[in-house]
């Protein structure tokens with residue numbers, strides 16, 4: 001009897017590539033496999049594509065049914081893999097993501113080595129890394145090489161380039177109480193955390209051949225997460241992986257529909273795509289629809305409204321009058337940003353503190369804006385100025401030329417909030 005390989009495919013909203021991963025399994029020269037598709041409650045488009053493959057009896061499909069607001073709580077793919085490892089029936093285990101393609105000889109090459117070398121617990125291979133753009137065109141390619149027999153494979157070997165014996169799993173479970181470590185801080189390299197566990201029982205033996213192609217897509221977690229701060233600044237308008245638009249307002253996210261998006265003078269070019277585990281940490285607030293024009297309580301914050309000759313900035317559910325032409329100039333507001341509202345609508349607003357020419361505790365800075373002090377950038381929110389790294393500023397598509405310079409006195413008048421910076425926690429060896 002040929003040993004059976006259990007392939008665990010984790011999937012989430014990659015309708016443009018998930019079929020490539022599944023087809024690459026179906027095209028394997030080696031045929032004794034089972035494929036467990038662990039879908040993290042993808043959108044309908046993705047699910048429809050996957051369901052087209054389920055007539056093959058070797059393929060099983062599981063939908064995690066995860067609630068969006070729970071996504072950030074664990075490293076999701078590790079959680080899904082742990083669930084799959086409870087269900088597998090194979091002798092060998094192999095991991096696949098929804099943006100990776102196994103070459104046809106991947107399973108045959110790997111199983112041959114494991115069959116012939118009973119002391120090998122784990123094998124790994126070379127990988128072709130292909131960065132593609134939104135339309136699927138190749139931006140660059142490089143080969144991730146093998147590096148001999150590895151006793152510390154962490155961060156050297158990709159998720160999709162490994163096969164190991166199922167017999168190692170009970171040993172890991174007995175020692176750690178789980179297979180993969182799904183703590184959320186390892187989103188970046190949950191595979192490294194698991195490789196470290198595996199390597200306690202077997203080094204990783206190289207197969208110096210390219211056996212899979214890893215596609216780096218613009219929507220991949222790493223890509224979306226690069227330079228993204230842990231907290232989104234208030235006033236930011238973002239795009240989810242499902243192409244929905246949201247306004248971040250404090251710790252609330254408000255979905256903006258298309259008509260309202262236009263009427264409220266939001267700019268498509270400024271939308272920042274964010275990954276769902278981050279976005280859905282924000283509570284859902286009232287949607288921003290056309291109806292906000294007839295109910296001031298629903299009107300979004302951080303917009304300029306104009307009624308007759310008066311201009312206001314919406315903030316904290318109020319309309320703050322802009323005190324003078326000088327004050328308006330300072331805000332670098334553009335005529336095209338002004339949203340005209342009818343006098344009856346304006347009457348519906350509570351009038352907030354005026355925005356004056358200079359800012360201090362009595363004349364608070366407008367919230368949700370970008371400021372500049374001594375070449376450092378800050379965003380205002382919650383009465384504070386939050387420092388923002390230059391890389392984060394670019395990622396969030398702030399226009400530097402619109403930053404409002406602050407005087408020393410003004411800068412000193414406001415408390416400084418926690419810095420918006422990019423931090424990536426990499427799994428590191430504790431030894």
Ligand code: UDP
Nearest residue numbers: 010011012040076077097098220221222223
């Ligand atoms: N993934 C998941 N749930 C999510 C987001 C991602 O299960 O909410 C899975 C995804 O399907 C993929 C893996 O996590 O199999 C890695 O995601 P991605 O390819 O986006 O990240 P990257 O390749 O940039 O690390």
Ligand code: MG
Nearest residue numbers: 097099215220
């Ligand atoms: Mg990926």
